[in-house]
Amino acid sequence: MPGALLITGAGRGIGAATARLAGQRGYRVCVNYLHNGTAAEEVVRDIVQAGGTALAVRADVSREAEVERLFATVDAELGPLTGLVNNVGVAEKKSRIEDLDEERLHRVLTTNVVSAFLCAKHAVRRMSTRHGGRGGAIVNVSSAAARLGSANEYVDYAASKGAMDTLTTGLSLEVAAEGIRVNSVRPGFIRTDFHATAGDPGRVDRLQGNLPMQRGGDPEEVAEAVLWLLSDQASFVTGSFTELAGGK
Ligand code: NAP
Numbered sequence: 001m002p003g004a005l006l007i008t009g010a011g012r013g014i015g016a017a018t019a020r021l022a023g024q025r026g027y028r029v030c031v032n033y034l035h036n037g038t039a040a041e042e043v044v045r046d047i048v049q050a051g052g053t054a055l056a057v058r059a060d061v062s063r064e065a066e067v068e069r070l071f072a073t074v075d076a077e078l079g080p081l082t083g084l085v086n087n088v089g090v091a092e093k094k095s096r097i098e099d100l101d102e103e104r105l106h107r108v109l110t111t112n113v114v115s116a117f118l119c120a121k122h123a124v125r126r127m128s129t130r131h132g133g134r135g136g137a138i139v140n141v142s143s144a145a146a147r148l149g150s151a152n153e154y155v156d157y158a159a160s161k162g163a164m165d166t167l168t169t170g171l172s173l174e175v176a177a178e179g180i181r182v183n184s185v186r187p188g189f190i191r192t193d194f195h196a197t198a199g200d201p202g203r204v205d206r207l208q209g210n211l212p213m214q215r216g217g218d219p220e221e222v223a224e225a226v227l228w229l230l231s232d233q234a235s236f237v238t239g240s241f242t243e244l245a246g247g248k
Contacts, residue, residue: 001082003028003079003080004078004079004080005022005029005082005085005230006032006070006083006085006119007030007031007032007084008061008087009033009087009088010031010032010033010085011036011056012192014141014187014192014222016031018219018227020050020223021223022227023052023054027083027230029078030055030057030070030077031055033056034059034088037056041056053078057070057074061118061119062118068122080134081123081127082137083230084137086140089194090107090198092108092154093200094199105156108156112160112164113160120167129178135178135180137234139185140183140185142185143186144186144187144243145157146158146186147186157198164184165241168182169239181234183239187217187222187244188248189208189211189245191218204216208246210248211245211246211247211248221244
């Protein structure tokens with residue numbers, strides 16, 4: 001049953017596509033963002049114009065005080081939480097490991113891993129039957145990079161997604177008997193701003209011919225998988241990894 005859904009990093013890219021689809025499917029959607037309030041408000045406007053309910057909330061989800069405020073806002077404005085999509089993730093410019101600096105490692109691992117743990121923590125406190133909740137679903141947006149390693153590009157980013165995959169496995173087991181399902185999608189080569197942020201805007205166009213399907217993916221294709229994993233149609237699915245990387 002759709003209810004209140006929090007999607008981190010939902011102003012742009014995969015998170016935005018997931019928010020729009022969730023709005024169409026009847027979820028009351030919290031569109032979290034960090035800097036780009038205009039993009040987040042556009043997502044909210046699209047959902048509301050289509051007859052849905054949505055709210056944009058600025059919060060840096062790698063900081064617990066901001067995560068607490070974000071979840072409290074969802075409680076107050078959208079009602080009991082039934083779903084979380086841990087979607088925030090960043091990569092920085094291409095670099096070999098011997099050239100990585102300490103600050104970057106902290107930034108990437110904090111943004112990608114700490115945020116997912118913090119949001120999972122506060123979602124479980126609300127949704128677990130152990131805490132009086134009614135259950136729910138969490139989807140972690142990982143990456144094919146967790147399997148492939150991203151050599152010569154960003155092994156730090158790939159490793160952060162490996163950590164997220166371990167979170168999916170461990171948390172799914174921890175809360176399986178408490179009404180919460182935890183699953184993961186592992187996209188690859190999706191057309192979003194992500195690649196420009198990592199200093200390579202033409203990456204998908206340049207490399208898509210190397211994929212078995214010979215094309216990049218669209219955020220809407222990832223959103224479909226996320227919505228299925230959140231839904232009751234996936235009621236016996238937990239601890240799973242769905243590959244969305246054109247066969248790579
Ligand atoms: P994107 O277009 O760059 O969007 C990233 C979103 O995250 C933005 O809305 C941004 O907010 C938000 N954000 C970043 N840091 C944040 C923080 N600390 N707190 C709150 N929000 C934050 O990225 P995307 O391609 O949609 O990526 C979404 C997820 O998919 C990521 O986890 C990424 O690793 C994963 N993924 C992407 C690809 C791909 O090819 N695109 C492939 C595999 C996996 P602002 O808009 O405010 O800046």
